Amino acid sequence: MSDGTAKIKTTVNGRQVEAVVPVRMLLVDFLRDHLQLTGTHVGCTFEGVCGACTVHLDGEAVKSCMLLAAQVCGREVLTVEGLARDDELHPLQKAFQDAHALQCGYCTPGILMNMSDFLKRNPEPSENEIRLALVGNICRCTGYSHIVEAVQNAAGTMKVAAGRSL
Amino acid sequence: MRNEKFAWIGKKAVRKEDVRLMSGRGQYFADMQLPGVLHCFIVRSMRAHAKIVSIDRAAAKQSAGVVAVFTGDDIKDHLDPLPHPIVVPNLPGKFPKHWPLAVGKVKFHGEPVAVIVATDRYLAEDAGELVEVVYEDLPYVGSPEVSSRPDATLIHEDLDNNEIFSMSFTGGFTEDSVKANVDEIEAIINSAPVVISRKFKTHRVGVTPLETRGVMAKWDRDDGLTCWATTQRPHIDRLALAEVLNIPTHMVRVIAPRDQGGGFGTKAPFYRESILIPWLAKTLGRPVRWLESREESLMVVGQERDQRHEMTIAADKEGKILGMRARVVADNGDGCMGVYWGFVMPVLGAATLPSGYYLPKCDIQLRSYVTNKPSLSPSRSFGSYPGRFVIERLVDILAKEVGKEPVEIRRINLVSSLPHVTATGCHLDSGDYLKAFNSLVATVDLAAFREKQTALRRQGRYIGLGFGTGVEISGIASDVFVQLENQPGYGSATIRIDARGRVQVLEGDAPQGTSHETTFSQVVAENFGIHIADVVVQTGDTANTPFGSGSLGARGGSYTVSAVHNACRTLRDKMARIFIFDRKLDLHVGDIQFEDGFVFPALDPKNRIPFAELADRIVMKPVNMPPGEEAGLEATSYFEAAKPMFYFGAHACMVEVFPKTGEFEITRYVTCEDAGTVINPLVVEGQIQGGVVQGLSNAMFEEFLYDEHGQQLTTTLEAYKLAIAPDVPHVEVTHSFTPCPHTPLGSRGIGEGIPGPVPGALTNALCDALAPFDIEINELPVRSDKIWRMLREKGADIGKPEKGSKQPELQNA
Numbered sequence: 001m002s003d004g005t006a007k008i009k010t011t012v013n014g015r016q017v018e019a020v021v022p023v024r025m026l027l028v029d030f031l032r033d034h035l036q037l038t039g040t041h042v043g044c045t046f047e048g049v050c051g052a053c054t055v056h057l058d059g060e061a062v063k064s065c066m067l068l069a070a071q072v073c074g075r076e077v078l079t080v081e082g083l084a085r086d087d088e089l090h091p092l093q094k095a096f097q098d099a100h101a102l103q104c105g106y107c108t109p110g111i112l113m114n115m116s117d118f119l120k121r122n123p124e125p126s127e128n129e130i131r132l133a134l135v136g137n138i139c140r141c142t143g144y145s146h147i148v149e150a151v152q153n154a155a156g157t158m159k160v161a162a163g164r165s166l
Numbered sequence: 167m168r169n170e171k172f173a174w175i176g177k178k179a180v181r182k183e184d185v186r187l188m189s190g191r192g193q194y195f196a197d198m199q200l201p202g203v204l205h206c207f208i209v210r211s212m213r214a215h216a217k218i219v220s221i222d223r224a225a226a227k228q229s230a231g232v233v234a235v236f237t238g239d240d241i242k243d244h245l246d247p248l249p250h251p252i253v254v255p256n257l258p259g260k261f262p263k264h265w266p267l268a269v270g271k272v273k274f275h276g277e278p279v280a281v282i283v284a285t286d287r288y289l290a291e292d293a294g295e296l297v298e299v300v301y302e303d304l305p306y307v308g309s310p311e312v313s314s315r316p317d318a319t320l321i322h323e324d325l326d327n328n329e330i331f332s333m334s335f336t337g338g339f340t341e342d343s344v345k346a347n348v349d350e351i352e353a354i355i356n357s358a359p360v361v362i363s364r365k366f367k368t369h370r371v372g373v374t375p376l377e378t379r380g381v382m383a384k385w386d387r388d389d390g391l392t393c394w395a396t397t398q399r400p401h402i403d404r405l406a407l408a409e410v411l412n413i414p415t416h417m418v419r420v421i422a423p424r425d426q427g428g429g430f431g432t433k434a435p436f437y438r439e440s441i442l443i444p445w446l447a448k449t450l451g452r453p454v455r456w457l458e459s460r461e462e463s464l465m466v467v468g469q470e471r472d473q474r475h476e477m478t479i480a481a482d483k484e485g486k487i488l489g490m491r492a493r494v495v496a497d498n499g500d501g502c503m504g505v506y507w508g509f510v511m512p513v514l515g516a517a518t519l520p521s522g523y524y525l526p527k528c529d530i531q532l533r534s535y536v537t538n539k540p541s542l543s544p545s546r547s548f549g550s551y552p553g554r555f556v557i558e559r560l561v562d563i564l565a566k567e568v569g570k571e572p573v574e575i576r577r578i579n580l581v582s583s584l585p586h587v588t589a590t591g592c593h594l595d596s597g598d599y600l601k602a603f604n605s606l607v608a609t610v611d612l613a614a615f616r617e618k619q620t621a622l623r624r625q626g627r628y629i630g631l632g633f634g635t636g637v638e639i640s641g642i643a644s645d646v647f648v649q650l651e652n653q654p655g656y657g658s659a660t661i662r663i664d665a666r667g668r669v670q671v672l673e674g675d676a677p678q679g680t681s682h683e684t685t686f687s688q689v690v691a692e693n694f695g696i697h698i699a700d701v702v703v704q705t706g707d708t709a710n711t712p713f714g715s716g717s718l719g720a721r722g723g724s725y726t727v728s729a730v731h732n733a734c735r736t737l738r739d740k741m742a743r744i745f746i747f748d749r750k751l752d753l754h755v756g757d758i759q760f761e762d763g764f765v766f767p768a769l770d771p772k773n774r775i776p777f778a779e780l781a782d783r784i785v786m787k788p789v790n791m792p793p794g795e796e797a798g799l800e801a802t803s804y805f806e807a808a809k810p811m812f813y814f815g816a817h818a819c820m821v822e823v824f825p826k827t828g829e830f831e832i833t834r835y836v837t838c839e840d841a842g843t844v845i846n847p848l849v850v851e852g853q854i855q856g857g858v859v860q861g862l863s864n865a866m867f868e869e870f871l872y873d874e875h876g877q878q879l880t881t882t883l884e885a886y887k888l889a890i891a892p893d894v895p896h897v898e899v900t901h902s903f904t905p906c907p908h909t910p911l912g913s914r915g916i917g918e919g920i921p922g923p924v925p926g927a928l929t930n931a932l933c934d935a936l937a938p939f940d941i942e943i944n945e946l947p948v949r950s951d952k953i954w955r956m957l958r959e960k961g962a963d964i965g966k967p968e969k970g971s972k973q974p975e976l977q978n979a
């Protein structure tokens with residue numbers, strides 16, 4: 001629209017959303033300020049380095065500070081709030097708690113979103129592959145080891161679950 | 167209590183914090199809003215040292231959504247400058263006068279110059295770009311070497327020179343006593359069989375958390391000021407705000423958000439913004455909010471460790487250290503930072519320079535000089551990171567000089583009998599340093615490593631093993647903390663049991679990822695025989711919590727948790743008394759047990775009452791009470807330790823260095839720490855792994871850089887590199903256990919000091935690997951290009967670096 005706003009229609013966590021927002025509004029701000037989905041965090045303030053704002057766009061992990069809200073028109077967004085099914089934690093969430101893979105938790109939503117996408121593409125990753133897949137996420141508290149362990153454990157759980165459902 | 171069988175203490179309980187944090191339901195500062203809140207953008211100086219000639223804000227004021235624009239000149243007549251007594255340490259330093267916005271001149275790149283208040287964050291930033299500041303440059307004073315010259319440009323007109331702090335830590339406070347100390351150590355050095363002198367440099371670096379800072383405030387003429395802030399010390403902030411804004415304390419409430427995205431010391435100071443935002447809210451009569459950007463954060467906070475050490479140690483032929491002389495110089499930055507003023511960290515670093523070594527005779531002097539950089543500010547391993555690096559390198563250099571294993575030199579110099587008072591007056595209280603160190607040496611199997619190292623060297627491969635150790639405060643007792651920072655050291659907690667037997671813990675400190683909810687709940691559950699799910703821990707709101715000096719210095723695991731325990735004990739005894747009275751038993755409180763949700767005599771378990779029912783009886787049915795017994799179940803404890811507490815940790819690092827490129831790989835990293843009674847092993851392991859990686863990230867990657875005009879070059883996380891997962895090794899955590907005799911549970915706070923031993927272990931490993939080339943690494947950071955250059959300078963015959971010359975990975979060397 002010529003007034004510097006854009007009308008967007010998108011699906012967020014399975015819910016239809018329609019809104020008029022400034023064209024320059026970042027997706028992360030739209031999620032946080034407009035939809036109150038504050039689980040998506042800002043760490044590096046829009047450099048795309050820290051990964052705390054990672055969400056899924058049409059099933060793929062993306063950094064929501066690197067996109068405009070207007071760019072998700074007609075697409076599907078999944079945030080950390082939509083990762084668990086009803087009250088059942090995602091296997092990654094369960095594994096993160098068991099392995100103490102989070103301390104302050106600020107980076108955690110972004111890491112969960114990145115790793116849940118990664119495990120779809122690589123269901124049996126090695127430690128090294130997990131570490132490499134984490135290059136887009138900064139965690140300042142844990143030193144990463146517990147995160148790697150949790151992702152490996154979750155991969156095991158998900159494999160067993162997938163085996164059962166075959 | 168520590169000899170009893172524990173139900174919760176020592177258990178790997180999964181954290182109570184986790185589910186909400188993993189589900190996007192954390193409540194961090196940035197998630198909080200108030201209706202009608204105004205947003206701030208702070209215009210910061212683009213110059214390092216300059217007079218402010220003029221500030222043109224006409225265009226900014228006209229910009230969409232702008233409510234107000236303030237500069238230093240606008241506020242200086244309405245707001246008292248710092249220093250104020252509440253944020254001034256009891257140390258012989260200088261405390262430069264400053265307002266939250268620059269007045270007259272700017273003193274570093276990033277100093278706040280003006281603030282835009284607007285209806286929207288985007289609009290505030292738009293307007294900020296329209297503010298035009300005309301500067302007249304002054305000479306940039308960018309190092310203590312320049313700052314200390316007699317003809318140096320004065321940075322603070324209210325100080326007579328640029329030396330902000332100077333003190334001897336071993337020679338007393340008179341000129342004569344200092345001279346006597348200098349002469350005594352000089353004589354020891356002059357007569358010692360072995361003397362080693364070296365210079366060390368540690369870079370400007372720290373532990374910036376992933377969550378930036380933020381402040382939100384609202385003013386109400388009846389209730390006064392309410393301020394939400396990312397802070398480790400809401401109660402200190404409250405007192406400071408009351409004093410600076412001239413509001414009675416009962417009209418100031420500070421709330422730290424329930425969840426904070428890391429602190430590591432950076433959320434402990436009383437910053438310019440801590441004052442500015444509440445002042446704006448009061449002045450404008452509207453709620454105001456400021457959320458720091460990453461760029462601002464890297465410009466201002468988390469910069470520590472910027473020091474030089476000129477060291478001499480004297481030793482006998484066996485390598486037993488006889489004396490040490492240290493001349494420490496700190497690059498203080500502008501020093502305008504409430505509570506810490508840039509030099510409090512170097513002060514603690516100098517005071518703990520002997521670390522865990524028995525150094526009977528020392529001459530330690532520190533000078534700190536103001537420079538045109540942001541003030542040094544606290545970062546985990548508060549003050550001690552540079553000193554631990556220096557002492558651990560010196561021990562290895564000494565080992566080489568006397569021809570012994572570095573392990574042997576540590577064994578003969580580590581404090582072997584505790585308690586011990588260091589030459590600087592630090593009281594090392596308890597533990598067994600040699601036991602912990604020897605346990606670590608056994609884990610890494612030194613003899614097998616040396617064999618492998620010799621064999622690989624014959625193949626042209628270079629592996630190395632290095633050790634680092636350190637003592638670190640586990641909280642600070644009041645008798646030290648009052649002297650250092652005019653603040654009490656006690657840990658405090660209030661415990662309330664409600665009529666349904668659920669327990670509330672109120673803590674005045676503000677955790678930042680430090681697992682207080684879980685560990686404190688475990689202690690409560692242990693005391694009352696209930697489940698941790700029936701405990702809620704609420705923190706950081708000055709309206710309902712007991713006074714605490716803040717979540718810092720590893721206080722939680724020693725002081726605060728002890729207050730939690732003692733308050734629980736008070737209530738448990740009361741419940742036991744009333745139980746005995748009600749049942750007309752001839753028993754003492756110690757005969758009553760609290761287990762699995764029931765209260766009963768230990769010898770008559772069937773004569774039991776549910777915990778919740780007994781709580782209900784005391785809170786809701788206070789009839790037929792024992793004589794003199796009050797109703798209700800609430801207790802507050804202020805725990806003070808009988809003695810100061812320190813914990814000891816030792817680290818071992820193994821590396822392989824590739825001399826053709828100078829690159830290196832950490833092949834194994836092992837720690838051995840003595841935390842006394844461990845409340846939650848998962849949490850302790852997490853603290854250690856994270857702390858080691860922070861130490862490695864500081865030593866290998868991070869560095870705040872300034873150009874020749876004082877422009878900060880590292881204001882993005884692209885330029886200021888933090889370690890990511892593929893950069894760092896897994897850290898193997900082992901424990902040595904000696905309970906702390908000064909806490910009721912035998913626990914010792916750890917966490918703060920973990921990064922300290924890291925640079926010593928790493929650089930000693932690299933030097934050990936490169937021993938055939940006689941390389942000494944006495945400066946941080948350590949990077950492959952530096953190692954490559956050193957090898958070149960030594961004329962090492964290692965060929966030219968070739969593409970792909972990195973050799974195969976060596977796992978678990």
